[in-house]
Amino acid sequence: MADGATDEVIRVAGLGKSYVTAAGPFPALKGVDLTIRRGEYVAVMGPSGSGKSTFMNLLGCLDTPTMGDYFLVGRNVAHLPADELARLRNRTIGFVFQGFNLLPRMSLEDNVALPLVYAHVEREPRRERARAMLSKVGLEGYALSLPARISGGQQQRVAIARALINSPSLILADEPTGNLDSHTSEEIMALFRELNDEGITVVLVTHEHDIADHAKRQVRFLDGLIVRDEPTPRREAAPC
Template identity: 85%
Template sequence: MAEAVIRVVGLCKSYETAAGLFPALKGVDLMIERGEFVAIMGPSGSGKSTFMNLLGCLDTPTMGEYHLVGRNVAHMPGDELAILRNRTIGFVFQGFNLLPRSNLEDNVALPLVYAHVEREPRREKARQMLARVGLDAYAKSLPARISGGQQQRVAIARALINSPRLILADEPTGNLDSHTSEEIMALFGQLNDEGITIVLVTHEADIAAHAKRQVRFLDGHIVSDVATPARALASC
């Protein structure tokens, strides 16, 4: 069997606070195979954001192991984590997080800059990705000129440009209306059908219903880990 995309064993994360050490994650075990579509749910303060930061290699755990595509990344130096974020992971944020002063093509091409790709192939790839999310006509526009849903599609194009194994989406529909949310989730479903592993954090049940598996966090622990009922899957 192929190596799991994510394998987490006894993951703990504590933060220094004025009131002493605050444990945000208290020993989490989780395995995500290639091609899965997982929704991570839970109320605020449950530790799901901390968990996402760890999965995204933006933070390092206090204790425990994290294997990303077979590599133990728990105590990797910062620069190697940066390379991992660049090549293996695609990020989609709630606030889109496009660079306001760069046009869409440059925004989408940005990860390739840090991957040291030459100018021409960079532009070509960026245009392909924009075409894939249906926004190639706006390549030279600034992010402020397009709608929120379109900005999120650009962000997805940016996440996809380095052909990542994993897409991490943190409340990707949090700033969108329900109709646009459905469109974005449909796009995620389509990418998942192409074999890309997707992990998404949400607190909305109907968004989580688009995923094939739902993991629920509470108080630093995983409290439930179930497959999405077939009925819910069929309805979307």
């Protein structure tokens, strides 16, 4: 099924992942069922070892399951060949990581445009698109700067611009505020909310409850299973 023919961006059924260890197979994920529809904003939570990071790696097509099915925008990608999986990942998913993952010797413009290089887009259209994305995240005028010359919050905005460059169906964010102070974290989360309000599906991993509260839905993992899946309680407005 082609992208756009379904409102299910993510559907996993019986999804599991085991790793080989010296003590034998270790089931990090034990048969998970979950659907995330277009335009949702979901926080994935859980303690260390709960399976949430394994789950996000599978969602991002960075790893393959040992059992079950994963439908990404209607296509079962659980067992696609690596090259086909990489092409689908590049055009469908935008990644935002805790560590920004910017290349220090490349300008911000070139960092943002990097996914378009892999998509074989010509240089001038790449530059135009990258500058537009930098403007979208409030960094117009910074295109020729290097990552070391801007703040951590600005670097994360560059990472978000890079994630948006291919107009993805899905943004996956792994602890996107982990290296930021509380004020900057709020600014980044406000940007994610704006993107979600525009219709982009956002799934983020976080261990911080105040960050998870920005999402509209919270999914909690424990021991390789989903133990909670519910809408985020709305905060009461402070009295005047």
